[in-house]
Amino acid sequence: MIGLFLVCLMVAYIGSTDVAANCEVGWREFNNNCYYFSPKKLNWHDARKTCERKKAGLATVTCVDEHNFIAEQIILEGTRDNWIGGNDIKREGLWAWEHSGEHVRASNFTAWNPGQPNDKKKEQNCLLMDEGCRYNWNDFKCTSRYSFVCEKPSKQETCCQATNTKCCGCPVHC
Ligand SMILES: [Ca+2]
Numbered sequence: 001m002i003g004l005f006l007v008c009l010m011v012a013y014i015g016s017t018d019v020a021a022n023c024e025v026g027w028r029e030f031n032n033n034c035y036y037f038s039p040k041k042l043n044w045h046d047a048r049k050t051c052e053r054k055k056a057g058l059a060t061v062t063c064v065d066e067h068n069f070i071a072e073q074i075i076l077e078g079t080r081d082n083w084i085g086g087n088d089i090k091r092e093g094l095w096a097w098e099h100s101g102e103h104v105r106a107s108n109f110t111a112w113n114p115g116q117p118n119d120k121k122k123e124q125n126c127l128l129m130d131e132g133c134r135y136n137w138n139d140f141k142c143t144s145r146y147s148f149v150c151e152k153p154s155k156q157e158t159c160c161q162a163t164n165t166k167c168c169g170c171p172v173h174c
């Protein structure tokens with residue numbers, strides 16, 4: 001029993017050092033990406049610029065695991081509503097991820113709350129993980145100020161050099 005407990009402790013310790021090795025201090029790793037959860041509330045454009053200055057982009061959320069990870073971290077942070085990278089600024093109704101330029105395709109993954117995006121008052125062009133919608137997606141006015149999530153690839157080379165196959169086997173960007 002004590003042996004099992006020690007093994008668990010060791011696994012927890014090794015796990016935590018991996019996180020530290022692959023992402024900068026203050027960032028959290030998930031599936032070979034690093035995420036920064038800003039407590040600061042900015043409009044979507046300033047949030048995007050802040051992520052750029054950190055050599056990252058507003059989060060591109062392309063699978064349910066990633067969505068759930070981000071929602072869990074937002075709950076831990078207690079920052080409530082958060083901007084991520086989706087927007088239909090260039091063309092109304094055509095949603096894209098600002099960092100990759102990829103379209104937000106229903107055939108891949110979306111987490112729109114029922115009835116969204118609704119472009120309320122014809123002025124909602126930015127994607128909010130909305131606490132009131134249990135962190136599902138809501139299009140919102142880009143000039144509103146909210147916390148936000150930045151994302152960039154983790155230092156995968158370090159990970160691969162350490163022959164951590166579990167880590168290297170993960171998708172580069174889910
Ligand atoms: Ca819109």
Ligand SMILES: [Ca+2]
Nearest residue numbers: 118119138139
């Ligand atoms: Ca809306």
